[in-house]
Amino acid sequence: xxxxxRPSLLRQTALAARCAKPAFRNNAIxxxxxxxxSQRSAFxxxxxxxxxxxxxxxxxxxxxxxxxxxxxxxxxRLLAAGLVPLTIAPFAAGSLNPTTDAILCSAVLLHSHIGFxxxxxxxxxxxxxxxxxxxxxxxxxxxxxxxxxxxxxxxTNDIGVTEAIKKIWKA
Amino acid sequence: xxxxxxxxxxxxxxxxxxxxxxxxxxxxxxxxxxSTSQARPIQTQKLSxxxxxxxxxxxRLNRPVSPNLGIYKMEQTWFGASAxxxxxxxxxxxxxxxxxxxxxxxxxLGLHVESAALASGFAALPFVVKGAIKFAxxxxxxxxxxxxxxxxxxxxxxxxxxxxxxxxEAALWISSFIGGGYLAFGL
Numbered sequence: 001x002x003x004x005x006r007p008s009l010l011r012q013t014a015l016a017a018r019c020a021k022p023a024f025r026n027n028a029i030x031x032x033x034x035x036x037x038s039q040r041s042a043f044x045x046x047x048x049x050x051x052x053x054x055x056x057x058x059x060x061x062x063x064x065x066x067x068x069x070x071x072x073x074x075x076x077r078l079l080a081a082g083l084v085p086l087t088i089a090p091f092a093a094g095s096l097n098p099t100t101d102a103i104l105c106s107a108v109l110l111h112s113h114i115g116f117x118x119x120x121x122x123x124x125x126x127x128x129x130x131x132x133x134x135x136x137x138x139x140x141x142x143x144x145x146x147x148x149x150x151x152x153x154x155x156t157n158d159i160g161v162t163e164a165i166k167k168i169w170k171a
Numbered sequence: 172x173x174x175x176x177x178x179x180x181x182x183x184x185x186x187x188x189x190x191x192x193x194x195x196x197x198x199x200x201x202x203x204x205x206s207t208s209q210a211r212p213i214q215t216q217k218l219s220x221x222x223x224x225x226x227x228x229x230x231r232l233n234r235p236v237s238p239n240l241g242i243y244k245m246e247q248t249w250f251g252a253s254a255x256x257x258x259x260x261x262x263x264x265x266x267x268x269x270x271x272x273x274x275x276x277x278x279x280l281g282l283h284v285e286s287a288a289l290a291s292g293f294a295a296l297p298f299v300v301k302g303a304i305k306f307a308x309x310x311x312x313x314x315x316x317x318x319x320x321x322x323x324x325x326x327x328x329x330x331x332x333x334x335x336x337x338x339x340e341a342a343l344w345i346s347s348f349i350g351g352g353y354l355a356f357g358l
Contacts, residue, residue: 081205081323112264119261143268150271164286169358171294
């Protein structure tokens with residue numbers, strides 16, 4: 001009936017509208033298929049979710065803190081930039097120096113600790129897995145302290161990290 | 172707007188006499204159907220604030236995971252240099268954490284992981300195995316080292332042109348493979 005109802009001019013317009021922009025329509029179909037499909041190509045399913053307050057509340061803005069923000073960022077970068085010469089120098093110079101070795105080990109330990117921290121922050125969100133987050137966070141702290149003590153023992157009782165790497169590498 | 176015009180045209184033409192008699196009757200039917208009083212076949216359900224909230228929470232659980240790795244190009248997710256910097260860094264730091272924890276615990280467990288024991292054990296391995304182990308440590312090191320410097324340069328706000336990024340990525344992968352190979356087999 002619809003085709004009879006339409007005046008001829010409208011029929012042309014409708015025909016043009018039907019042909020126009022098939023790409024846009026395809027994308028829209030694909031997008032809606034993606035959003036409604038039950039098959040999800042992700043590594044893990046989403047964690048338990050809850051809404052804080054009402055659904056219309058904006059995402060909370062964390063209180064500004066320089067020690068968690070800009071100072072931390074700058075410190076991270078200074079540490080990383082400092083590691084560039086620190087890793088090259090002892091091998092290039094070819095001499096054993098306990099002081100540079102100690103500085104290198106402390107810098108690497110801090111750099112690793114910050115790196116592992118950001119991995120935990122990114123993949124174990126506090127809002128979804130607060131218990132697991134705490135376990136990993138304090139587990140990392142414990143591991144870093146243990147490794148720090150281990151490094152101290154290695155530096156005092158063994159031949160030092162730089163020398164040990166050199167010795168094993170050329171073995 | 173088209174629907175509105177259609178309705179308007181139908182109303183107008185229904186009142187006028189039309190030479191094409193066949194078309195007149197459906198138009199009149201349509202015009203009469205476009206009255207202001209409509210009977211809607213659906214019913215709405217009254218929900219309390221808490222019930223509405225629960226509906227929204229359940230809808231949110233059905234959303235796809237974001238960012239969903241499936242929607243990106245292969246080279247952006249699987250070969251993204253930034254992700255591999257994290258992976259290589261975790262490999263190196265993880266190996267160091269495991270080794271120094273083992274070193275600290277070795278007297279209690281009766282293990283021999285001090286440098287002299289490791290060096291003599293390593294020397295006994297065949298050349299290919301030695302090279303493979305060295306490469307497994309040297310490649311993550313060169314990759315992390317080179318891309319770490321690249322990211323420090325990015326932090327200065329330099330190198331964000333698309334051509335620079337593409338050339339940088341290629342240079343990074345090639346140089347870290349060559350560097351890792353040199354450290355493993357050349358030294």
